[in-house]
Amino acid sequence: MQRHISDWELPPDAPVPGLARFRELLVPRILAFESLRLAIEKGSGGAAALRDVVEISHKIAGVAAPLGYPGAGDHATTIETTIQRGLAAGETVAGIWRSVSPMLEALLDDMECILDE
Template identity: 35%
Template sequence: MMAMAGLAVASALNEEIAPELLPARKRFRDLAIERIMMLESLRIRVTTGQEPRTAIAGIVALAHKIAGSAGSLGYATAGTLAASIDQLSRDQAEVKLPLNELWRQIEPRLIALMDELEALLDE
């Protein structure tokens, strides 16, 4: 029953997306596994102290890419989560948060974003 509900939701989303965007939507979904793996790898680098500043910059750069396309492809939640990570980074640049405080704010959003990307794989 859940599979049929998921198909109905995916079908409804496809109807809301302009037909010319459907290939981009499929590509976005196809990249989900690669993006999850990259984000998780970067998350581990931060939590284990392996160049955390560089790893956070990588997370923010990838979140920026996701935020730029997810919403227009019908993945509003993923887009919003990614945009919030991007915005936190920009805000940090202005207020000069310590790196550990920035990470404390980014990590739960990052985990939620990875979960959201993983959910796309069920479409």
């Protein structure tokens, strides 16, 4: 079971390590996702845009759960693995995107909820 980072014997009032930086990065990451989504849906992004989505998702997947956001972490992991498997299997960008688009929507919802906290 993944433990929340606040379980790590930190002083009770100590800020959760990485949380402030994670929050700072939410807006630029949401904007980056939106612009990549536009590019892919217009057909101008190609596989490079999908790899950029993987890169951002990978970072979120690696840190979200210990910050208290396991849902966002799971969505990001699913996006990362779905795109990587699709690209490795030689699927088309459009085909991969059909699977990934609703997952990205869910991740963006998670990110916006965190912003609203």
